[in-house]
Amino acid sequence: RLSRFIRVEINARRSAYAKRASGTGACLMCGMTLVGFANSFLNTTMQTPDIGQELSFLACFLFALLVNSYRKLREGFLLHVSHCFFMAIFFVHSITVTEARLKHYNTWRTIFCVARLCAGLFSLDITVSFWTNLLFTVGVVINAFCHDWHASNRLSTVHEEILVCFCIFILLCIIENSMVASATQHVKVQSMQEERSAITSLLNIVCDAVVELDENLCLVGECLPLSNVLLRNGGRKLNGVPLKQLVMPEDQARFEEALALESTTAGANMFHVRLRDSWDNAAAMELFH
Helix, strand or coil, X not given: CHHHHHHHHHHHHHHHHHHHHHHHHHHHHHHHHHHHHHHHHHCXXXXXXXCHHHHHHHHHHHHHHHHHHCHHHHCCHHHHHHHHHHHHHHHHHHHCCCHHHHHHHHHCHHHHHHHHHHHHHHHCCHHXXXXXXXXXXXXXXXXXXXXXXXXXXXXXXXXHHHHHHHHHHHHHHHHHHHHHHHHHHHHHHHHHHHHHHHHHHHHHHHCCCCCXXXXXXXXXXXXHHHHHHCCCCCCCCCCCCEHHHHEXXXXXXXXXXXXXXXXXXXXXXXXXXXXXXXXXXXEEEEEEC
């Protein structure tokens, strides 16, 4: 049961990551598209501007905007489809880079890497991210060696791509592990709070007052039921008051002995003490601790 809730929480967080990543990716791609189009059409040295790169950026921008707008595209299997779609566009774009356009391609490399990282956040599945980035790197390496590039350009491109792939994979591993650990901790804390609430409700049925103690055996909260039992209805709150302070002086030694005995045994034990009410009268109580 707990693992099912953890999976639901992880899927919800993946959807939240995908929404933020798609918004960031859309902004990046929009900027790259506008700058790319302006650069292509304002460059008078090019008789026929090559706008293939800008069209691929535009396609990424439109799809990122679509993912950010529709929640269904950020759920389940469609997250992986979105990730693979982006990586496919990047892959086609990267393997068509020629040595003549290598310098132009390198100017976009940093933003391009951030966009690939955003695409990885779409699924946050290490297996999917590993294989897509690996295929991407293999395609870039093959493209570099299959064309007659200068040796320095070829080696620098290969080294940079391998480094980028490794860094993206490590970052995605860290983000995914952090997300899974956070989701697991959140679900466990929520489960413990629900169990505590259920136990407290049962205890309220059979007990006159249920209180919570901190590590110093001081009362936590206003403890209104106990205040009513001890006739403390004049606004004197019990929050932070040591429980021992409410015990009659004659019973404080037995109270401490009972607590010391319970610390060495498992389960809850019952013992009798007398508590002081607002009139300093002794009220006989049965305490379960």
